[in-house]
Amino acid sequence: MATFAVLALGVMAIPGVAHAVMPVVKTVPWVAINPLIPHDTWSGKPITLKGTSDVFGVSPSFVIQYTWDFGDGSPVQTGAVIGTGTPAGTQRRHYAIDATHTYTGPVGTIFTATLTVTDTSTNESASKQYYVKIEAQSLAVEVNRAIDEGLWYLHKTQNRMVVSGADVGDWLSCPFGTCNASSGNYSNTAANVNAFLSNGHSESGDASNPYTETVQRGMRRVFQLLTSTAIPASQTNPEGTFNPDANGNGHGIYVTQGTELYQGGMFIDAIVASGTPAKVTTTGQAPAGANPGILGRSYQAIVQDMIDYYAYAQYDSLVTASLSGGGWRYSVNQFPDNSANQWAAIGVIGAERNFGAVVNALVKAANREWLIYSQAANGSFGYTSTGPVWGPYAVTPSGMVQMVMNGIGRGSVGAPSWDNAETFIRDRFGNTGGAGNAIKDYYYGLFSFTKSMLLHDSNGDGVAEPITLLQSSTAGVNPIDWYAAQVSQGDPTDGVARTLVNDQNAAGYWSGHNFDSRQYPFETAWAILMLNRTVFESGQPVAVATAVPNPAVAGQTIQLSGAGSFHQDPTKSIVMWEWDLDNNGIFEVSGVSTTVGFPAVGNYPVKLRVTDNSVPVKTAETILTIVVSTPPLEPTADAGGPYNFCENRTPWFLDGTGSTNPDEGQSEPGMPPDTIIEYAWELDGNATFNDAVGTQPDVTAFFQALGIGSYLIQLRVTDNTAASFPSSGFPNLTDTDSAQVVVRSATDPACACVSDLSARAKPGKAELRWTWKAGAHHYNVYRGTTSGGPYLKIAVVNSGTGFYLDQGPLTNNVTYYWVVREAALNEDEICQSNQASATPRTR
Known part of the structure; x- marks a missing residue:
């Protein structure tokens, strides 16, 4: 019997009783390990802003109030924070303070929304920021938004309670109104928890992430069941x-x-x-x-x-005179x-693959014979024989998943046949007409199919060989990208991702895409798992590629970087970056960064593949389109970073010197040359870009006033196109870029920086020496002519020895200043050393 306790859910604010306790406000991060990565949307598309509070009010006065400031100048949304019941109007339950808003603006624009919760009886209030970025509409961005909205729907419909003294949560009933991802089936709770876990939200996640508690409650409940x-x-x-x-x-x-x-x-x-x-x-x-x-x-x-x-x-009898019935049903045998x-x-x-569990080989041997028994001549699988009963689009993918368990895949000889089953699905992949006739209308089977594609193992070694192109042995039937295909891009039918994105309800859930309505409540979890291409992984690697400049002019050198790539699982990391620079399917270059150039006007796709340190490894890919065009072209902003500012290492500077104007110096005849004329920094999230100016502004005072914490900043660069190319009719062109700033305490382990950097001057050059920190990947060397900075990067040292000869050439009788910064494999800088100085002189 579940027992409920209000205090396990939040703190009730009673009218007339002043608590003077600061509310704890949380907002949902898009990436669990990095709350500064914005939520994706595209201009004109509604998005849900998501937050929680640890306090709520009661009727009739509802002294706890929330405000969503959307950060784009539009009117704020306000309402009462309640603890139980169905919200009315702008009321919100304290663990689901959301607001739907539509942002408009150019690609790259970041909006900083703010959720504030106020106890009106004490005037105590607290706020938390929420970041949204306008991206170009694409399947990848639509997938991100769909997952984002789906997870929130699961979070807000979790039934929170106390059972046997433990704070738990499940989806066995609906906490208010109507819920479309809840049912009396215990496995509904397990599936919903899995949706969070497979997107990197874990029991040990940051307490500032509302989903951390959701997962903790869900996992506790899982074990109770x-x-x-x-x-x-x-x-x-x-x-x-x-x-x-x-x-x-x-x-x-x-x-x-x-x-x-x-x-x-x-x-x-x-x-x-x-x-x-x-x-x-x-x-x-x-x-x-x-x-x-x-x-x-x-x-x-x-x-x-x-x-x-x-x-x-497992069933332990024969199903024919010679074949085992090695399968399962409702209960034992x-x-x-x-x-x-x-x-x-x-x-x-x-x-087996992830937890090292052991299953006896005779269990698989019996199951293999069951698969022989239940596979029809056309490759499909039946229900309790070769006949599918209600259609083949659940049981055929099930047979494929069972083949994965048995190490049977493409090219396997004899029965059961993977190739025949795959052909059966491919030949009918474009079918329509409901669950009995179309796999994409039957999520129960579609989830099984997705599992089989992701986990495919042709040789039984337990290492996944994921399938990208679903293929057929039928003449004239071409392979198709089962996940990413889109009719709008010329494919004969939509793949899984486009199907799921289009099917999502505006409220964030999926329902109604199954043969049996009892399966409807599972659809949201299954859709999220399919979209993220996970089944039982604690997150995936994510590839992120950038190019500077983009757009560019013909023949220009373009800097490519994959440094923004990350892993959803904080226990894993990206260890390899590979680049296909000419879109021929061959990855010609490896490394976090590289360069490329193109000789003629056009759009050029460049693919980045990243590999993680999982065992076995997992990869992710992204395609970046580089535009090569003719002037006038907008500049490309580069905000630098990420910045780690340690309280014991000041002053602190930002660095926008990586920004580029692709048509630098060009103009119409007699007009001034085009160049970047303004570097404007947005530091406090109000979108005014008036907090700092210049290529390397000193922001010490600003961030010292904010204190220890993590912050998202932006740089906007503006050129003088209007004067340089007046006949174009264009105004001055701009571009924005974002960067992350972390202010750390002097005692933070990350601030245990090099402290013994020394410089010894020689004519026209200088020797730098320091102690190489154990575990350091490499150091970046910086030089300046002003004590305290700013500095410019001059070299990378990855020799394992703290030595660098700066051969400049340096001007004699001028004092120079150096720092070194430890950097990670992905080129993120960790912290800055002490400053060393020297003055070269003629002997």
Whole structure:
């Protein structure tokens, strides 16, 4: 029985009783590991701004009020913050203070919205910023927005409560109004939690992220919905006798609800997606005697016992005179069906690959024979035989997922046949007409299909060989990008991503795309997982490419950088950057940055592929289009950074010297040459660009006043096109770029910088020496002619030895000043050394 407690959800503000406690306000980050990366939208597209408060008011006075300032000069939205019930008008529940707003502006514009929560009885208030960036509308941006809106829908419909003394949350009922991602099925909660985990929102995430608590509550509830039970040490199927209990504890774990074998795979996936096999459960069934229970055990141990239960529960009889019926259904040892089988398979795949779980080989051998039995001559799979019953678009992808579990993939010889199943799906991939006739109208099957494409393994080594192009052996049927295809781009049918983006409800959820309405509440979680191309991963690598300048003129050298790439999982990182500079499918250059140029006017796609340090590795790609055109062209702003400002290393400067004007010095005859005439910095988020000016402004006082924290800034550069190219009719052209600033305490470990930099002058040059910090990847060397800076970067040292000979040439009798900055593999600078100076002189 669930017991509810108001204080577990927030602090109630009672009229007439002054608490004088500062509200805690949080806003949702787009990227869990970096809240300064803005949420994507495009001009004219509504977006939901998302925040929470730890306090709420009660009727009739509702002393807790919120205000959303959208940051674009439009009227603010205000309303009461309530604790329970269905919000009316602009009222919002305290864990779901949202506002829908439509931003307009040029690509690259960043808006800083602010959520403020005020206790009107004490005048205590607190605020938190929320960043939105206008991007060019593209499938990738639409996918990001769809995931963003979908996760918020799940967050706001989580049912928060206290069960057995623990703050938990589930989606077994709706906390208010109508919910479209909730049901009485326990696995609905597991699937929804998995959607957060697979997008990098974790139990150990930053407390300032509202989703951290959502995941914590959800995971605690997940373990409460499991039961440990005794299983035998010996099991016999037609393949032989084996012990299903791989860890020898005599117990297996199942979902404490009917049809537990349908549901268990989603629980395994969610636990595996946590990425924390050693983490210990804090909720669930207590151990008793020989029964280890759930409480106090590692996540890996829970997953292994769930796999053991599946091994024990597999059907252990023949389905023909010679073929095993190695599958699953509703409960232990029932004649299999290929609907339930996919959940066992997906659980086994994630448990083996990511948590090191063990499943007996005879379990897979029996399942392989079941697949032979249930695959039809045309490649499709049936339900309990070769017949699909309600259509082949759930059970055929299920057969493919089971083949993945068994290491059967493209090119495998004999039965069952992956190639035949893939051909069956490809030949019908463009079908329409509902769940019985079209896989893209049947999310239950589409999710299975997506899993099989992402996890495909042709040789049984447990290493995914993801499939990008769905192919067919039927003559005249061309391969298609199953994920990214778009009719609008010339493809014969839309792929998974475009289908899901188009199907999303304006409120953020998905529903109505299944054969059985009982599956509707799962669609939001499944859609989010499909869009992010994850099943049980704790986040993905994300490729981000930039070019300076862009646009450019023919023959110009263009600087490419992948430094903005990141991993959604904070325990992993990007370790390789590769560039396909001519769009021929071959990655010719490796490195965080490189250069390219193009000889003629046109649009040139450049592809970046990044690789992470997962085992096995995972990759991500992005395509950047470089525009080569003729003047007049807008400049390209480069705000530098990210900046790490340590309190013990001042002054602090920004650096916009990387900004470029592609048509620098050009003009119409007799007109002044085009150049950048203004560098304007926006530091406080009010979009006025009047906080600092110049290429390298000193911002010490500004950020010292703000104090320790993280900040998003922008640089706007403006050229003089109006004067240089008057016949164009263009005004002066501008471009903006953003950068991150982190102000750190002097005691922050990241501020343990080089402190022994020294300089020794020689005629026309100088020797620099310092102690190389253990673990440092490389150092950037900077030089200036003013004590305290600003400085210009002159060299990179990656030798492992703290030495650099600055050969300038330096002017004798002039004093120079140097600093070195430790930098990471992705070229982000970590902190600045002490300043060293020297004056070269003639001998």
